[in-house]
Amino acid sequence: MAATGLRFRPGTFLYPRRAKPHHHCSPQRVHDARGRRCLPMAKSTNGRPQISASFRDVAIDGKASGDGPPEQGGATVSITVVGASGDLAKKKIFPALFALFYEDCLPEHFTVFGYARSKMSDEELRNMISLTLTCRIDQRENCSDKMEKFLKRCFYHSGQYNSEEGFSELDRKLKEKESGKVPNRLFYLSIPPNLFVDVVRSASRTASSQDGWTRFIVEKPFGRDSESSGELTRSLKKYLAEEQIFRIDHYLGKELVENLSVLRFSNLVFEPLWSRNYIRNVQLIFSEDFGTEGRGGYFDNYGIIRDIMQNHLLQILALFAMETPVSLDAEDIRNEKVKVLRSMRKLRLEDVVVGQYKGHAKGGKTYPAYVDDPTVPAGSLTPTFAAAALFIDNARWDGVPFLMKAGKALHTRRAEIRVQFRRVPGNLYRRRSSGTELDKAANELVLRVQPDEAIYLKINNKVPGLGMRLDSSELNLLYSERYRGEIPDAYERLLLDAIEGERRLFIRSDELDAAWAIFTPVLRELEGRRVAPELYPYGSRGPVGAHYLAANYNVRWGDISSDT
Numbered sequence: 001m002a003a004t005g006l007r008f009r010p011g012t013f014l015y016p017r018r019a020k021p022h023h024h025c026s027p028q029r030v031h032d033a034r035g036r037r038c039l040p041m042a043k044s045t046n047g048r049p050q051i052s053a054s055f056r057d058v059a060i061d062g063k064a065s066g067d068g069p070p071e072q073g074g075a076t077v078s079i080t081v082v083g084a085s086g087d088l089a090k091k092k093i094f095p096a097l098f099a100l101f102y103e104d105c106l107p108e109h110f111t112v113f114g115y116a117r118s119k120m121s122d123e124e125l126r127n128m129i130s131l132t133l134t135c136r137i138d139q140r141e142n143c144s145d146k147m148e149k150f151l152k153r154c155f156y157h158s159g160q161y162n163s164e165e166g167f168s169e170l171d172r173k174l175k176e177k178e179s180g181k182v183p184n185r186l187f188y189l190s191i192p193p194n195l196f197v198d199v200v201r202s203a204s205r206t207a208s209s210q211d212g213w214t215r216f217i218v219e220k221p222f223g224r225d226s227e228s229s230g231e232l233t234r235s236l237k238k239y240l241a242e243e244q245i246f247r248i249d250h251y252l253g254k255e256l257v258e259n260l261s262v263l264r265f266s267n268l269v270f271e272p273l274w275s276r277n278y279i280r281n282v283q284l285i286f287s288e289d290f291g292t293e294g295r296g297g298y299f300d301n302y303g304i305i306r307d308i309m310q311n312h313l314l315q316i317l318a319l320f321a322m323e324t325p326v327s328l329d330a331e332d333i334r335n336e337k338v339k340v341l342r343s344m345r346k347l348r349l350e351d352v353v354v355g356q357y358k359g360h361a362k363g364g365k366t367y368p369a370y371v372d373d374p375t376v377p378a379g380s381l382t383p384t385f386a387a388a389a390l391f392i393d394n395a396r397w398d399g400v401p402f403l404m405k406a407g408k409a410l411h412t413r414r415a416e417i418r419v420q421f422r423r424v425p426g427n428l429y430r431r432r433s434s435g436t437e438l439d440k441a442a443n444e445l446v447l448r449v450q451p452d453e454a455i456y457l458k459i460n461n462k463v464p465g466l467g468m469r470l471d472s473s474e475l476n477l478l479y480s481e482r483y484r485g486e487i488p489d490a491y492e493r494l495l496l497d498a499i500e501g502e503r504r505l506f507i508r509s510d511e512l513d514a515a516w517a518i519f520t521p522v523l524r525e526l527e528g529r530r531v532a533p534e535l536y537p538y539g540s541r542g543p544v545g546a547h548y549l550a551a552n553y554n555v556r557w558g559d560i561s562s563d564t
């Protein structure tokens with residue numbers, strides 16, 4: 001049974017009782033003595049990790065709060081979800097907080113606040129949250145109990161986003177709950193981006209912690225291009241130090257993405273092959289089998305390049321292609337990511353194909369076109385699909401195409417990294433392969449990020465028997481078969497990291513600048529020239545132009561040439 005996405009809700013079907021699985025901590029965390037709880041590895045002043053059970057973190061600057069060490073057991077964390085009435089808060093943030101609580105990963109003393117304009121009582125917030133809380137299917141013990149305990153720690157405050165008064169009332173309520181302990185405060189900005197600066201201004205002025213840390217998780221989009229992103233960064237930095245800003249890209253919290261560095265740097269068999277000498281091309285593929293239904297208004301202002309490529313796929317690319325960092329320390333990793341991003345060529349218009357889905361009828365069912373969404377302006381040219389060929393002009397990757405493909409309303413939901421290796425020179429067995437195409441003889445490493453997390457390597461193998469015939473087989477690590485337990489949602493990992501002050505998986509401002517520099521010129525050209533997207537039917541494999549683009553670089557998309 002696939003482990004992902006299966007959740008237990010009290011009162012639903014009970015699976016056979018199993019022992020509670022051992023909880024896995026990230027490299028930045030260690031288990032407590034019972035092996036159950038993840039404790040943060042605090043940073044000493046020289047940046048080396050040291051084990052600590054407190055929530056102490058490096059100081060934030062004078063703009064916000066001091067950094068005096070909290071007394072043992074004397075600290076508390078208040079997590080305020082700004083935009084608590086919204087989609088992301090309900091779908092992801094509250095469930096992730098509950099999962100952390102369930103796993104004993106939250107501090108002993110914590111409070112969750114919802115903040116939004118909607119009028120709601122604490123009880124109404126709790127009811128709203130309770131509708132989306134789930135326990136992991138394999139961790140259902142005391143589920144209702146735990147939910148009740150968690151909900152008791154959730155409160156709500158209604159206020160305007162630009163209102164210092166609203167946040168100062170919140171501050172008063174937070175203080176009550178913090179009951180004299182050293183207060184640490186985390187604000188999650190789960191609101192439309194035009195409200196980010198208003199909230200940061202008001203909250204930082206009136207609801208910052210006086211003695212502990214204050215951090216803000218900022219959701220994407222971080223601007224629309226280099227200019228607006230720079231402007232957003234400058235505005236945020238009027239009120240916050242960079243160390244207080246946690247720009248979230250939830251793809252960095254996904255298990256397989258987190259594993260990318262482990263695979264590269266802790267297996268001798270991969271790292272020596274990780275360069276232009278052995279790798280022919282790399283493919284980063286994202287597809288969804290649903291359209292923008294419900295989010296068309298937001299999406300139309302951004303399009304798929306900004307929504308998926310410039311952030312999620314580019315972040316994966318940076319982790320894939322960066323040089324070995326000095327250590328696992330956040331700054332060392334982010335330094336390497338910035339270096340590789342800055343070595344990338346600006347994307348050219350001829351290396352991009354854009355598409356938009358059109359309506360389609362299949363099996364008696366009709367699927368809408370993108371422009372059928374009432375929140376999308378008629379005649380919109382916003383791409384819901386894009387393919388691009390990117391290049392890294394450094395010694396390791398010179399000439400290797402990094403192909404990206406991202407689309408909505410395609411035939412399947414999938415995110416994966418495909419690494420196609422070069423052909424074996426003078427392959428003795430070339431004529432013995434079952435197919436005629438030489439591609440089949442090349443190795444391919446696939447990291448399937450979702451669904452059904454897996455890592456598999458396509459190898460050529462002798463078909464058993466007296467003859468000598470080869471086929472392409474797979475060495476397959478399917479997570480659901482190898483590992484017990486449900487894989488945590490990306491938001492769980494990232495929220496925990498933000499609470500612990502671990503910045504490794506958050507985007508630093510210079511990374512963001514480098515990322516926008518790659519995409520801004522082509523976005524300007526696409527929009528300036530009003531390039532018409534190639535239409536593709538809802539539920540199809542996308543525009544045929546993507547194949548021509550790959551063919552320009554003598555590449556075939558791995559997800560098309562095989563269905564694995």
Ligand SMILES: NC(=O)C1=CN([C@@H]2O[C@H](COP(=O)(O)OP(=O)(O)OC[C@H]3O[C@@H](n4cnc5c(N)ncnc54)[C@H](OP(=O)(O)O)[C@@H]3O)[C@@H](O)[C@H]2O)C=CC1
Binds near residue numbers: 089116117118190193
């Ligand atoms: N939803 C998703 O799957 C994802 C969302 N994101 C990002 O997360 C953030 C939140 O997303 P999501 O929850 O979908 O957003 P919503 O549109 O649901 O907005 C969140 C809350 O903000 C308030 N709000 C919405 N529009 C306005 C407005 N025009 N003026 C003032 N307040 C408004 C509303 O609360 P109230 O009226 O009560 O004040 C609303 O409940 C966004 O930055 C989004 O880009 C990122 C990845 C995925």
Ligand SMILES: O=C1O[C@H](COP(=O)(O)O)[C@@H](O)[C@H](O)[C@H]1O
Binds near residue numbers: 250288307415
């Ligand atoms: O950031 C976004 O991501 C989602 C896809 O996230 P996933 O974790 O479900 O793969 C995408 O639907 C959305 O358009 C985008 O804004």
